[in-house]
Amino acid sequence: MELVSLLSRMSFYLPIRHRQSCTRVAVLPSSDFFISTVERLCDRVQSSTLLEDRRDAVRALKSLSKKYCLEVGSQAMEILISVLQTDRNDTEIVGYAVETLTNVMCNEPYEEEDEPPRALPEDLGIQFTEMFIKDPENISLLLSLLEEYDFHVRWPTVKLITTLLINKGKAIQEIILTSPMGVSKMMDLLSDSREIIRNDGLLLLIQLTRSNTNIQKIVAFENAFERLLDIIAEEGNSNGGIVVEDCLLLLLNLLKNNSSNQNFFKEGSFINRLPAYFELEPADQSPQGGWSAQKVTNIHLMLQLVRTLVSPNGPQQQTMACQKAVFQCGLLEKLCNILMASGVPADVLTETINTVSEVIRGNQGNQEYFASVLAPSNPPRPAIVVLLMSMVNEKQPFVLRCAVLYCFESFLYKNELGQSQIISTLLPTTAEVNTITAGQLLCGGLFSSDPLSTWFAAVALMHAVFDNAKQKEQLLRVQLATSLGNPPVSLLQQCSNILAQGAKLQTRVGLLMLLSEWLSNCPAAVNHFLSNNANIPFLISQVSASEGDEMELIVQSLCAFLLGICILYNSEQVEGFAKHDLRNIIEKRIGLEQFTDKLLQVSKHEAYSRAAKKPQLNIQQTSDILFDHQFTKLFKQLENEVIRAISPGSDEENEAEKKKQVALEQHESIVEQYKGIIREQDSQLNIVRGELSELQNKHKECNTKVEELGRQIQQLKDQNALLKAQRTGSIPVSSPKENGISVTQLTMDLDAKTLQVKENEQEIEKLKAELTKALGTASSHDHGQVNAMVNDSSSPNMSGDQFSVEDLNRKLECKEEEVKLYKNKYESMSKQLVQLREQMTSGDLQEDKHSLTQRVSELEFNLTAAEIEKKRAVDNEICAQDKLKAVIEEKAALEEKVKKFEKDMAELEIELEEVKASATEGKKDQEDLLILLAEHESKLKTYRDRLKELGEKVEDDLDDDDDDLDGDDDED
Amino acid sequence: MSYAYLFKYIIIGDTGVGKSCLLLQFTDKRFQPVHDLTIGVEFGARMITIDGKQIKLQIWDTAGQESFRSITRSYYRGAAGALLVYDITRRDTFNHLTTWLEDARQHSSSNMVIMLIGNKSDLEARRDVKKEEGEAFAREHGLIFMETSAKTAANVEEAFINTAKEIYQKIQDGVFDINNEANGIKIGPQHSLTNPGMSSSSGGGNQSSGCC
């Protein structure tokens, strides 16, 4: 054991000792010895059963691997890989193996003093890398090692993967993409608490994300933006060190040309975190301060980050959204502060101007903000003016001047308001005496002796009228005072004069571009130009010149272009210079072929294609400055038209064809117009449809509301009815009036009965009296009468008497019977009376009475209750009525609304119909036009054919192939 | 716009089932009739409201084509929700659901909410998979289910919002560890009041425009 370990240690030291002896001997026969050493070590790693032994052997290999990378690499690669697999659990041996592999694959030449470097194949590291990744499993193996927290494993693994990526980026990216957790394992490195791993992790990720959109997206998905912005903030933003720089490089990798990630960056509101980067501290603004190189680098990268988000080459919608966000979070303001601050290094300032340019370019809100920025000068001047002062100042750095022009162009791009603001400062009416204006600076620049100033001013002015017919006409009003005693001269003429005087090349190119834009699409300017007899001859002389170097050729070519524009936009108002006059002159003095040839020189120039690529001037040297981006657009747009305008053929035919051409163009434009209208109508239709459905929804809503209200009303009505019904319905049950009546009736009954009783008594009294009277007479008669009666019966007198006695007796009997009857009656009556009396006095009646009074009071109570209830009901009713009223009113209002909606809807429907109708009409028109077009096309073709028959060259394809020029865009 | 929560979603499923169209309908309220094959993944975002809270949805629309499968797997782990989409007019897309589900379960965090979506419900005449079958599959595997049409927008809002509701519920129930961003959930800036970077940045700063 001991021996073995000693041996292994010996063999570890052995090569080193030997190497030292080598250096002493200076030249030693080959590396045979090391080859065999490496062989032996490999053998040991493979065959030794002791971990310790293997570990020492690997460590020995590692120490040889830098200098003898060829030997170690070619012999030990496989063995080292198998160590990674089998001895996985020993972090030390794994660490050595990984380091050895790194040494073998990294392309750093091993340098040692006193020793000439060995001649090794340059791509040795790459070859070993290829060997290593032949089995993609090896990458998975490394990715799994990344999970090992032990520093001895994780750190060298990070470095090895970085080395592999540097050597064979594409291939390894592809392998990593197939490993689902691969990227996220690498992202975890950014959260490692050991700074060295985090920082090397950054370097790894920079390599990993290099030009691979898919990986960039995954890294972003794994919260890279958040993590990186956090690190930058922790490290002190722009004042931070190289770690900040690395973070920014990684951010740029993730965002450049990756619109999905840009969108994610914007959506994640990460733009809000950028203003902090551009916070200037007092020290940054002191003249002696001086920025550290690291800070300058950081700020440059931060500016680039902003530019990536608002790049004019990106998808327009996204650029606009980012521009808006940059403004809203105050970043544009911060950038403008840097523009106006002192102590900012010139290159930072330049790049800031370029950044501001792209933040405002074509975005009206931002352009307006920019126009309002004031420089802290005394008196305060608009930032635009201060910048223009630098542009026309020869002493300012060239790149800075280019940046200002870019900024000015960007300010005017798609900004009619800005254009008119600039032009207005040139016009006599508004020019103030004491303040410096943009117009003054541009004029000054235009006629400066410095050709660059002229070029910048001319191009700037060109942008102030670009695509803006109104401002072109306004600019015609500008007059310049010349030398004393001479009349003022127009700005346009002054430009032509300078041109004719043979100024420096760039001056002439600048002026020719300005004039071309100014005259195009502006017949008034063409007239003005033609009205000076000297101008056309000058152009003709230029175009017809046969001598001249490459640069003169460009000027001649631009002159041809301007000449063509004079024909194209000629309104035939200047005698001697009408279209056919000009065409004749060209044909006679230059020849059509030569003219075309000259004209096309511009677009053949390398500087032209360079300018056409992107809006920012892409120039390092002052001498390279030639064309402006917008001018190349104009040229592209008009060159074919110019060629057509001077095309040969008899005048009439030419005219006819021109007319056809014009008609065709008109038709095209009409068709375009119709298409526009249709599109517009389509969108209107959509809007109307949207509104309609909204209205329908509202209508529905209203209807349901109305229904509900109706229901409520019905409910209230029902309640009301119920209340009413309750009131009337209660009368038979408990109406107090009715009760009263019945009581009085009862008393009345009683009274009547008493009266009757009294009457009866009286009658009885009367009868009694009669009876006693009758009884009295009867007893006196009794004697005599009975006798008499008896006597009467015996004598006729007596018989008479007797008869009357019998009568009387009968009468008496009758009477007695009657008395009996009366007596009975009387008795019953008395009885009744007693009874009644008894009743009257007895509790019965009393009770009755009592119950009656009770009932009465009860009824009275009921009555009040009922009255309260009634009152309440009435109140309720009033309330309900109020409610009802309100509801009815509401309902009426709603009905009104609904009616209005319906009316609106009807109107909308009508409108819709109209729109539809006009759309179909438009379509029909379009179809008609298409037919017309086809006709024209065929006519044109016949013309062409005829022309061809006549032996003329005719271009078949009128399309310009501009697309070639916007190709690649990767520089900076 | 500030939010209370941010959820990350992925949309997965066979090519051509309408994943990109669903996203476009949800974010832009548009329909794209031509199949614009997704390469890798595409990003989209929108703000929604649940329970009175603003919730930002960040959605990664993945490519369904087999060749991108390994790339799209990288997105499972960090997502809180997944819309697993099939096409009701193509049975094969339904048959592949098991594979998709296995893939998702294998690579995602266990709490990921999965919404099964039968898309193109507007093409009733060409239906090849019954609604009941979708429901049964969802029941069997513990998914939420819905039929949608990216064309007519039917149920599209609901699909995205109901998924968010489910996640939100899981947060309320304490199932999700909201501090682990690998779960695809983030608490909004307004909830962590200590945010020095923000306050110093600018006046009225954090109201940058949302997507939608």
Ligand SMILES: Nc1nc2c(ncn2[C@@H]2O[C@H](COP(=O)(O)OP(=O)(O)OP(=O)(O)O)[C@@H](O)[C@H]2O)c(=O)[nH]1
């Ligand atoms: N009728 C109808 N067609 C739809 C619907 N959704 C998508 N489509 C169409 O289906 C096709 C595919 O849609 P995409 O959204 O591009 O498909 P995808 O799932 O994103 O496909 P990959 O990107 O390849 O994974 C397109 O032609 C869509 O117009 C829908 O709901 N109804």
Ligand SMILES: [Mg+2]
């Ligand atoms: Mg897609």
